[in-house]
Amino acid sequence: MFIGHYALAFGAKKKDALPSLAMLFIAVQFLDLLWPIFVLLGVETFQVDPGNTALTPLNFTYYPYSHSLLMAVVWGLLLGIVYFAFTKNKKGALLLGILVFSHWVLDFITHRPDLPLSPFSNTKVGLGLWNSPIAEIILEVGLFLVGVYFYFKNLKPKRKTAFWLLVVFFLVIHLMNVFGPPPPSIAAVAWSANLMWLFVLWAWWIERK
Numbered sequence: 001m002f003i004g005h006y007a008l009a010f011g012a013k014k015k016d017a018l019p020s021l022a023m024l025f026i027a028v029q030f031l032d033l034l035w036p037i038f039v040l041l042g043v044e045t046f047q048v049d050p051g052n053t054a055l056t057p058l059n060f061t062y063y064p065y066s067h068s069l070l071m072a073v074v075w076g077l078l079l080g081i082v083y084f085a086f087t088k089n090k091k092g093a094l095l096l097g098i099l100v101f102s103h104w105v106l107d108f109i110t111h112r113p114d115l116p117l118s119p120f121s122n123t124k125v126g127l128g129l130w131n132s133p134i135a136e137i138i139l140e141v142g143l144f145l146v147g148v149y150f151y152f153k154n155l156k157p158k159r160k161t162a163f164w165l166l167v168v169f170f171l172v173i174h175l176m177n178v179f180g181p182p183p184p185s186i187a188a189v190a191w192s193a194n195l196m197w198l199f200v201l202w203a204w205w206i207e208r209k
Helices: 003-012 021-028 030-040 069-087 090-110 133-155 160-179 186-207
Strands: 045-048 058-062
Touching: 003 021, 003 090, 003 133, 003 160, 021 030, 021 069, 021 090, 021 186, 030 069, 030 090, 030 186, 045 186, 069 090, 133 160, 160 186
Parallel strands: none
Antiparallel strands: 045 058
């Protein structure tokens, strides 16, 4: 899942309230922001394996430190604690922690059984919605559009052009991921995944006063 994660960030944003949209983007994709770094460092691995599922050619062979159930809880607690230390915003810290964990929940729905329960367990889970392409696309795009609607309704962003360009860009990237050719290499995937930080900067720009 890709834009489905961002749907929760858009939908969770309330008018004139912390955390910022940029911070919410970090939270919902925190596991995927860690993952390419761990891959490039050789801590986690995956393979480009067309046909692995109907919707993605990526075979996530080993990623217990970024995507296990236990570590999703740990990363959520860590981000919430750090945010609270700087802002003293309890509700915001709790929200960020929940959003970090939400990433694992949505991945559990879409991934085949490749999500480990912990770095210390060989048990892997996943409901495999990626093998039902039509249902997955309807669910993910629908969830994203609902999140966008609630954000626009609650915030009415001043930089509307930047906001709608971001929405369109998300949809284009999603369609390219679904219908495009398999990536050329592991390195290409890992390095390009780090570009998600650009979405964080984009979100910051949309709300910048």
